[in-house]
Amino acid sequence: MSAHGWTTPAREALRVGAGFRLADLDPRETPGYEGSKTTGAADLADGVPTLDDLQERLFAQSVAGTASGSVLLVLQGMDTSGKGGIVRHVVGAVDPQGVELASFKKPTAEELQHDFLWRIAKRLPARGKIGVFDRSHYEDVLIGRVRSLAPADEIERRYGAIERFEADAADRGIRVVKVMLHISKDEQKERLAARLDRPEKHWKYNPGDVDERELWDDYMAAYQVMLERTSTDVAPWFVVPADRKWFARLAVQRLLLAALDDIDPRWPVADYDVEREKERLASS
Amino acid sequence: MSAHGWTTPAREALRVGAGFRLADLDPRETPGYEGSKTTGAADLADGVPTLDDLQERLFAQSVAGTASGSVLLVLQGMDTSGKGGIVRHVVGAVDPQGVELASFKKPTAEELQHDFLWRIAKRLPARGKIGVFDRSHYEDVLIGRVRSLAPADEIERRYGAIERFEADAADRGIRVVKVMLHISKDEQKERLAARLDRPEKHWKYNPGDVDERELWDDYMAAYQVMLERTSTDVAPWFVVPADRKWFARLAVQRLLLAALDDIDPRWPVADYDVEREKERLASS
Numbered sequence: 266m267s268a269h270g271w272t273t274p275a276r277e278a279l280r281v282g283a284g285f286r287l288a289d290l291d292p293r294e295t296p297g298y299e300g301s302k303t304t305g306a307a308d309l310a311d312g313v314p315t316l317d318d319l320q321e322r323l324f325a326q327s328v329a330g331t332a333s334g335s336v337l338l339v340l341q342g343m344d345t346s347g348k349g350g351i352v353r354h355v356v357g358a359v360d361p362q363g364v365e366l367a368s369f370k371k372p373t374a375e376e377l378q379h380d381f382l383w384r385i386a387k388r389l390p391a392r393g394k395i396g397v398f399d400r401s402h403y404e405d406v407l408i409g410r411v412r413s414l415a416p417a418d419e420i421e422r423r424y425g426a427i428e429r430f431e432a433d434a435a436d437r438g439i440r441v442v443k444v445m446l447h448i449s450k451d452e453q454k455e456r457l458a459a460r461l462d463r464p465e466k467h468w469k470y471n472p473g474d475v476d477e478r479e480l481w482d483d484y485m486a487a488y489q490v491m492l493e494r495t496s497t498d499v500a501p502w503f504v505v506p507a508d509r510k511w512f513a514r515l516a517v518q519r520l521l522l523a524a525l526d527d528i529d530p531r532w533p534v535a536d537y538d539v540e541r542e543k544e545r546l547a548s549s
Numbered sequence: 550m551s552a553h554g555w556t557t558p559a560r561e562a563l564r565v566g567a568g569f570r571l572a573d574l575d576p577r578e579t580p581g582y583e584g585s586k587t588t589g590a591a592d593l594a595d596g597v598p599t600l601d602d603l604q605e606r607l608f609a610q611s612v613a614g615t616a617s618g619s620v621l622l623v624l625q626g627m628d629t630s631g632k633g634g635i636v637r638h639v640v641g642a643v644d645p646q647g648v649e650l651a652s653f654k655k656p657t658a659e660e661l662q663h664d665f666l667w668r669i670a671k672r673l674p675a676r677g678k679i680g681v682f683d684r685s686h687y688e689d690v691l692i693g694r695v696r697s698l699a700p701a702d703e704i705e706r707r708y709g710a711i712e713r714f715e716a717d718a719a720d721r722g723i724r725v726v727k728v729m730l731h732i733s734k735d736e737q738k739e740r741l742a743a744r745l746d747r748p749e750k751h752w753k754y755n756p757g758d759v760d761e762r763e764l765w766d767d768y769m770a771a772y773q774v775m776l777e778r779t780s781t782d783v784a785p786w787f788v789v790p791a792d793r794k795w796f797a798r799l800a801v802q803r804l805l806l807a808a809l810d811d812i813d814p815r816w817p818v819a820d821y822d823v824e825r826e827k828e829r830l831a832s833s
Contacts, residue, residue: 325752353644360637361645362683368646399646454830461827467819468609475829535751543745545759546738 269308270300275519281502292449292508305511312518313358322530324363327393329533334438337396342446344474345456355518365390368399381405410487424494435499440524446507553592554584559803565786576733576792589795596802597642606814608647611677613817618722621680626730628758629740639802649674652683665689694771708778719783724808730791
């Protein structure tokens with residue numbers, strides 16, 4: 266992979282390590298990247314053929330039954346942080362046949378009758394696929410914590426449960442890439458205002474968004490705890506400053522590329538006699 | 550919608566009506582379209598923003614809870630006819646969040662314990678979504694018939710069952726767009742040979758493809774019966790000549806555009822007080 270404007274690999278520059286403090290990160294920063302919106306867009310376009318090639322190789326393995334791994338991109342972030350844009354502009358650049366997208370809304374009555382990971386486990390990506398979670402089990406320690414949707418000891422229990430769940434997923438060959446899209450409160454205000462200003466964007470706005478916004482500091486505190494307690498070696502968190510959409514998209518593309526590069530999927534070798542098949546085909 | 554190289558709307562030019570004979574259609578034809586590969590590619594690109602806009606409006610309705618309709622694109626065709634290319638290049642141009650893709654393989658043991666429509670019904674698109682079936686319940690009257698995978702009277706029963714199933718789906722607001730991608734036996738030979746020639750395409754080849762190829766005439770006969778018996782007013786078949794990939798993609802895009810145009814999805818109207826929300830947001 267060529268590096269372009271990257272001075273430090275995204276995976277290093279954005280990774281949550283010991284002592285990370287969300288409050289110290291400026292959502293307008295572009296850690297590890299020295300470039301502008303223009304070079305960022307060019308670098309994003311440059312990454313597409315490689316992403317496409319790696320994804321097709323992985324998909325080929327799934328068809329051939331030789332895939333051992335998959336990728337799971339987990340997207341979290343406050344309203345308007347750009348999760349949908351990542352799905353559209355980063356993930357949307359590859360063949361939809363190789364992507365399994367799961368969008369987690371408010372749990373249904375049936376889901377609430379089960380452990381919080383029940384609905385999540387069902388949507389883990391198949392071997393050879395790229396899974397994308399638009400929101401995830403982390404809602405259960407974010408809004409779950411902020412709004413006290415479960416008893417305190419149950420919220421507490423979940424951090425450990427998540428760690429075991431993800432360790433098990435990693436053990437089965439799922440590369441878990443967890444991304445928090447980090448926007449500032451001011452940027453959110455602008456984005457919400459833009460939705461209210463244009464009638465064709467009204468559907469994207471919900472009065473509840475302002476209610477959640479009033480709890481901004483509580484959410485940031487819940488994110489901080491989440492990052493501290495669930496950023497592990499096998500499933501680290503990456504905090505992507507997202508006030509600049511172009512940077513967020515570029516960064517997530519790089520993180521996906523790195524995960525696929527780790528898997529290094531090779532084209533499957535034919536499990537049939539190629540020369541013999543050429544003959545059979547010729548005489549058919 | 551602008552017409553470009555179309556002399557007759559795709560929906561009319563490609564529709565299977567009374568007396569349609571598959572054997573009379575040349576897979577290299579471009580019915581209703583006077584143009585070249587070059588103009589075809591330009592027209593395909595021209596269609597993307599409109600498709601994108603219509604799809605986003607439909608998706609907006611699904612989010613707002615006001616969607617009354619959805620679209621279901623059913624893709625059938627012999628191996629190498631280009632179903633995957635349609636998914637990639639036509640459907641892949643819109644936001645993946647609004648698409649529900651189902652790829653039907655050989656039924657599982659569990660699926661075989663149920664009626665053939667059981668697994669199909671589960672994958673019908675939600676309101677406001679574009680569903681895509683890569684293969685479908687029609688396999689059960691195609692390979693099912695050619696290979697006698699079920700008793701003759703059961704195969705016979707299925708045509709009527711499909712008609713009722715689709716009439717019911719249409720009744721519930723699903724616009725069913727059924728496309729047979731029609732390639733010639735010679736073109737298939739070339740496409741299979743190309744897969745054998747390139748190691749990175751070997752995974753796309755299966756020795757079983759030649760076995761099915763040997764039954765070409767039986768398949769064409771099964772397709773003919775299928776077209777005669779299941780092309781209805783509410784769920785007509787469109788046969789798209791597919792030896793020219795550019796035409797097949799363009800034609801399917803036009804069929805999708807026409808279906809979405811019928812729905813004519815409008816941006817949802819805010820169910821909250823916009824001015825009041827502007828104030829709440831401003832003071833938040």
